[in-house]
Amino acid sequence: MQDLRSMTEAELKTAAQELGQPAYRGAQLFDWLQNKKIRSLDEALNLPKAFREALRQHYALSTLTLHTLQVSRDGTRKYLFELPDGQAIESVFMPYDYGCTVCVSSQVGCRMGCRFCASTLNGLSRNLLPGEMLEQVFRIEEETGKRVDHIVVMGMGEPLDNPDNLIRFIRLISDPKGKNLSQRNITVSTCGLVPQIRALAEEKLGITLALSLHAPDDELRRTMMPIANRYTIAETLAACDEYFEKTGRRMSYEYSLVRGSNDSEAHALALAKLLKGRNCHVNLIPVNPVTERGFEASQEAAVALFQKTLEKNGINATIRKKMGADIDGACGQLRRRLMEQHASICGKN
Ligand code: SAH
Numbered sequence: 001m002q003d004l005r006s007m008t009e010a011e012l013k014t015a016a017q018e019l020g021q022p023a024y025r026g027a028q029l030f031d032w033l034q035n036k037k038i039r040s041l042d043e044a045l046n047l048p049k050a051f052r053e054a055l056r057q058h059y060a061l062s063t064l065t066l067h068t069l070q071v072s073r074d075g076t077r078k079y080l081f082e083l084p085d086g087q088a089i090e091s092v093f094m095p096y097d098y099g100c101t102v103c104v105s106s107q108v109g110c111r112m113g114c115r116f117c118a119s120t121l122n123g124l125s126r127n128l129l130p131g132e133m134l135e136q137v138f139r140i141e142e143e144t145g146k147r148v149d150h151i152v153v154m155g156m157g158e159p160l161d162n163p164d165n166l167i168r169f170i171r172l173i174s175d176p177k178g179k180n181l182s183q184r185n186i187t188v189s190t191c192g193l194v195p196q197i198r199a200l201a202e203e204k205l206g207i208t209l210a211l212s213l214h215a216p217d218d219e220l221r222r223t224m225m226p227i228a229n230r231y232t233i234a235e236t237l238a239a240c241d242e243y244f245e246k247t248g249r250r251m252s253y254e255y256s257l258v259r260g261s262n263d264s265e266a267h268a269l270a271l272a273k274l275l276k277g278r279n280c281h282v283n284l285i286p287v288n289p290v291t292e293r294g295f296e297a298s299q300e301a302a303v304a305l306f307q308k309t310l311e312k313n314g315i316n317a318t319i320r321k322k323m324g325a326d327i328d329g330a331c332g333q334l335r336r337r338l339m340e341q342h343a344s345i346c347g348k349n
Pocket of ligand 1: 114116117118153154155157158159189190191192210211212213254255256285286287288289290
């Protein structure tokens, strides 16, 4: 059954008419779903009971239920949400100076297999619906009582492995009749699915694209990210250049620093050479150690030198502020602990 929260106002108007209602009932329903954030059709009080009943018979309604909340000393809040089918996903709330940000998951699990990432350890379970991405933001606004005005799609999953639902989510959350969040305040991070980057450029969205680069050469990148076996860095950067040309949005490159692996001055110089002449920004992320992975974060001095070397060579770089380190910071770690608990309760461990 189609999910009501994943539908546009125009689609809901048509759906209303198909159920024998005037079109404006669909517009009212859109307002209930996107602005009043109802969890059940019973809350849509100005809709006729018969219409609500008919909707229930023909459609589903995505809702998330809070399972666990961890609050960090720095104000970061990490949520484990349960989906209607019993699956679990993580979302993070970060109260930055410039506004509240939510880190949204786009899939349950991930099939990209990056070596340092916890979200991919059990593979992909399923894609999230647009309504399930919206719900992460809505439930967090409800729980914190704060207005979220920035979104980073950097939670569990590879957003460009679920492109149709991702694009629909972006259009819905930026709909002037819905939450009306500026597309300029949305960042989508990808490990580098080249055809999907090119297709995204055609959508002409106002969002920022971030590419997880993590290494200045193909050989090293292949040891960290399986996707590097499919696309070379040269092909990937060409797609990113096209994204910039078509959208006018400056690219962001993410570089997770792993101690003794990709964090030397020579790596920084190679990275600066690689990105030279591009209007871009580099985000340095000291790797968040995941128990199962055995990677160690770079030392502070190495991170500082890396940044300085990039800046000296004309590449804009910032070190990502470490937030929520005391609360299972790395994506997918909270969910993994839940899965382990389930397994031990069921006697599988
Ligand atoms: N699938 C998307 C989003 C992943 S999460 C992507 O690959 O870009 C956002 C960023 O965090 C990515 O750059 C990802 O490579 C990085 N990341 C994942 N696990 C990490 C860890 N343990 N420490 C540091 N960065 C990590």
